Amino acid sequence: MDESQHPFLAKREVKTRGILLISTDKGLCGPLNANLFKLVSEVKTPAKYVAIGKKGAQFLARTKRDLVADFIVSDRAAFHEVKAASEYMVKLFLEGTVDTVEVIYARFKNTLVQEPMVRPILPLNNLRQFIETLQSHAGAVASEFNDTRDMLFEPSAQAVLEALLPFYVNRHVYQLVLSAKASEQSARMVAMKTAKDNASKLLGDLTLEYNKARQAAITQEILEIAAASFAA
DSSP states (O other): OOGGGSTTTOOOOOSSEEEEEEOOSSOOSTTHHHHHHHHHHTOOSOEEEEEESHHHHHHHHHTTOOEEEEEOOOTTOOHHHHHHHHHHHHHHHHHTSOSOEEEEEEEEOSSSOEEEEEEEEESOOOHHHHHHHHHHHHTOOGGGGOOOSOOOOSSOHHHHHHHHHHHHHHHHHHHHHHHHHHHHHHHHHHHHHHHHHHHHHHHHHHHHHHHHHHHHHHHHHHHHHHHHHHHO
């Protein structure tokens, strides 16, 4: 197939980047959002932003970046909620308003580590990279896809691409949102545990100080009574 058969595959000059920022709706999740905002601050080229999450939308508005839309995705992260945001980004890309579609999100690595990342989505540089991406997501071995036979597409290669590529983009963005949601819950759990541990330590220190002060007051009273008795 010719890679120019679909606009998702066509190379173009990057004048304006399109960036989807996936953040949280609430705080109390440690440095998760701050690390994402640091990546946004490193973007020096012209860019238009779409936000998922109130914290990201507030940051973009506060720093006077070009925020064109924001979407709310619930904790359950239903596919239709994410699809609205991804289709809006695709619409901007096809209209030529932006020349790339990129996602800034927190990649869930494990319970203690959430890695802020910039993940390019569009354009797909070539079919080979597209296939390799699918392989990595499926955990497949590259040799499994080495097939040199001629392929017959019905109704046509163009129709297959028009059906497959938008579906792939929507599902890819959805997977990144799920990873970001997992990172948010893990970061919030760790932050709350750290806050509880710190509060428990502070409570122990204050209780010790109170007991010391109380003991000192009792000792002082005993000394005063003993001194008065001795003087009498």
